[in-house]
Amino acid sequence: TCPQCGGKAQAAAPLKWSPEDHRANIRRQLNNVExxxxxxxxxxxxxxxxxxxxxxxxxEE
Structure with a gap:
C-alpha cells in the first residue's frame, strides 16, 4: 500500500535484461558500471x- 494515500501500490517493473543475458558483460563495459x-x-x-x-x-497544508 502507498504510505502517502493508503491506496494500492503498483508492482515494480520487471528486470530490463534477463539474468541469463549473454551480452551483459558487454553492456557493463559500455556503461562503465565498475x-x-x-x-x-x-x-x-x-x-x-x-x-x-x-x-x-x-x-497538514
Missing part, C-alpha cells in the same frame, strides 16, 4: 519513514 562514479549516478528513493513523514506534512 567505476566508482557510476554508482553515484543511480537515483535513490527516500526511506519509508521519510515518505511517511512527508505524507503527514502534506496533509
Amino acid at each position: 567505476s566508482p562514479e557510476w554508482s553515484q549516478t543511480i537515483p535513490t528513493l527516500p526511506s519509508l519513514e521519510e515518505m511517511r513523514s512527508g505524507a503527514g506534512e502534506q496533509e
Whole structure:
C-alpha cells in the first residue's frame, strides 16, 4: 500500500535484461558500471519513514 494515500501500490517493473543475458558483460563495459562514479549516478528513493513523514506534512497544508 502507498504510505502517502493508503491506496494500492503498483508492482515494480520487471528486470530490463534477463539474468541469463549473454551480452551483459558487454553492456557493463559500455556503461562503465565498475567505476566508482557510476554508482553515484543511480537515483535513490527516500526511506519509508521519510515518505511517511512527508505524507503527514502534506496533509497538514
